Amino acid sequence: MIKISQLNKEFESRVRLGIMSVLMVNDWVDFSEMKGLLEITDGNLASHSTALEKSEYIEVKKEFVGKKPKTSYRVTQKGRQAFNEHLDALEKLLGR
Template sequence: MGIIDKLNKDFESRVRLGIMSILMVNDWVDFTEMKTLLNITDGNLASHSAALEKAAYIEIKKEFVGKKPKTSYRVTNLGRASFISHLNSLEKLFKTK
C-alpha cells in the first residue's frame, strides 16, 4: 500500500478540510461562525457537515436559543484520530523524494 492510499477520501474536499481544521482547534463552533470562517454558502456547509457527521467524524448539535434555531459542530474522537492520521500521511507524502 502506497502513501497516497493512506489519505482519507473523506477529507479531500477543501471545505471538509477546512471544517476539520477549524474543529481541531475549537471546542464547539456555530453554523454562522463556521460559514464565515470558510466563506461558503449555507447549503455547502450543510452538505459537507452532514457527510462528516455520517462518517462519525463530527457531532452536530441543533438547539433553540430563545426562538432561534442554533446549529453547532465539534469533532469526535474518531474524527480527531482520523484527521491526524490523514495529516500524517500528507506529511509523509511531502517528504518522499
C-alpha cells in the same frame, strides 16, 4: 513509503478539510461562525457537515436559543484520530 491511497478520502474536499481544521482547535463552533470562517454557502456547509457527521467525524448539535434555531459542531474522538492520521500521511507523502 507512503502511498497517496493512504490519504483519507473524506478529507479531499477543501470544505471538509476546513471544517476539520477549525474544529481541531475549537470546542464548539456554530453554523454562522463556521460559514464565515470558510466563506461558503449555507447549503455547502450543510452538505459537507452531514457527510462528516455520517462518518462520525463530527458531532452536530441542534438547539433553540430563544426562538431561533442554532446549529453547532465539534469534532469527535474518531474524527480527531482520523484527521491526525490524514495529516501524518500528508506529511510523509511530502517527505517531512
